[in-house]
Amino acid sequence: MQHPLDEGDLTLIHALQIRPRGTWSELASVLGESGPTLAARWARLRADGAAWITAYPLADTVVTAFVEVDIVPGLMHQVCAVLDVSPWAGTIEYAARGRDLLVTIFAKDFAHLSEILLDELGEIPGVAQFRTHIAARIHVEGSRWQLGALGPRERAALRVLPDARPPSSISLRKPTYAPLLLELARDGRATAADIASRIDRPASTVRRQLGTLLRSGGLVFRCEIAQRLTRWPVTVTWWCRVPASALDDVVERVRREPRVRLCMTITGTSNFLLTMWTASMTDLMASQRWLEDCLGPSSSIADTAVTLRTRKRLGWMVHPDGRATGVVYPPTVALVGE
Numbered sequence: 001m002q003h004p005l006d007e008g009d010l011t012l013i014h015a016l017q018i019r020p021r022g023t024w025s026e027l028a029s030v031l032g033e034s035g036p037t038l039a040a041r042w043a044r045l046r047a048d049g050a051a052w053i054t055a056y057p058l059a060d061t062v063v064t065a066f067v068e069v070d071i072v073p074g075l076m077h078q079v080c081a082v083l084d085v086s087p088w089a090g091t092i093e094y095a096a097r098g099r100d101l102l103v104t105i106f107a108k109d110f111a112h113l114s115e116i117l118l119d120e121l122g123e124i125p126g127v128a129q130f131r132t133h134i135a136a137r138i139h140v141e142g143s144r145w146q147l148g149a150l151g152p153r154e155r156a157a158l159r160v161l162p163d164a165r166p167p168s169s170i171s172l173r174k175p176t177y178a179p180l181l182l183e184l185a186r187d188g189r190a191t192a193a194d195i196a197s198r199i200d201r202p203a204s205t206v207r208r209q210l211g212t213l214l215r216s217g218g219l220v221f222r223c224e225i226a227q228r229l230t231r232w233p234v235t236v237t238w239w240c241r242v243p244a245s246a247l248d249d250v251v252e253r254v255r256r257e258p259r260v261r262l263c264m265t266i267t268g269t270s271n272f273l274l275t276m277w278t279a280s281m282t283d284l285m286a287s288q289r290w291l292e293d294c295l296g297p298s299s300s301i302a303d304t305a306v307t308l309r310t311r312k313r314l315g316w317m318v319h320p321d322g323r324a325t326g327v328v329y330p331p332t333v334a335l336v337g338e
Helices: 007-018 024-031 035-048 076-085 110-123 152-159 178-186 192-199 203-215 244-255 281-295
Strands: 051-057 063-071 089-095 101-107 127-140 219-225 234-241 260-266 272-278 300-313 316-318 324-328
Touching: 007 024, 007 035, 007 051, 007 152, 007 219, 024 035, 024 152, 035 051, 051 178, 063 076, 063 110, 063 260, 076 089, 076 101, 076 300, 101 110, 110 127, 127 244, 178 192, 178 203, 178 219, 192 203, 234 281, 244 260, 244 272, 244 281, 272 281, 281 300
Parallel strands: none
Antiparallel strands: 051 219, 063 101, 063 127, 089 101, 089 300, 127 260, 234 272, 234 300, 260 272, 300 316, 316 324
């Protein structure tokens, strides 16, 4: 990476992982730097592609599938070019063995997922075959993952910052909110004025709609970081077999590990999937021993995949070095509209 992150960068990113839309003055009161300094620091990080903030609906409002894709030799580029712009393909990863790609797909409902798999993914020239794991329940997802740059006192101070108003219930799929959702996916800190200028609505109207949307509690805001700028540059995914009677205990143990990026119950013989960022291949093996302990004697690891490179993360295209390119194909395109 051309610009390694300093301690101030890391603490700011961690603070934004806790309070993605916290005001600069709120964050300044905890981090000990001025609001303008923090704003300038964030502008640099975002421009460099080192960190970014996106937004998406809660996991239980959509259908998620984790798909292993095999590609006809020589056609990887052509297949990926189609997946890049597909609004249902949220994340694309190159895998080291057993499958060519791991693609995370988002759909409005089961019928929509079936259409995506049979009529779109299955019809892409170069896709040889694919194996689909449908999420029955997502226990941990990436917005929970944090850098660990802040101490307990700073983390606690950020968590107690007051929210403006109590949550209100709305349908995110109303056409009113679709343009706002797309803009927030591209910039999770976008203001009402920013959004109004992009969607050609009065600022006062957008301010009211954005306030309602934010108070709904139906959106997840995630501050991401270029993985290779962290201490954990290696991504590993495990497929496991866990008896239903042991599942709750395993999930409880897994939730205690802060490096877990994704944990979900899935369909199929391997009914439990877990993704973690690790420091090295040696650390990966130590993490696998930790997972085996979590699983206990009644469960087992069925398969493992190491990610060679992430191409797209929640709609954001990324460089081979992990930095955001600035090009975004928001997965919310597949999730909005009645």
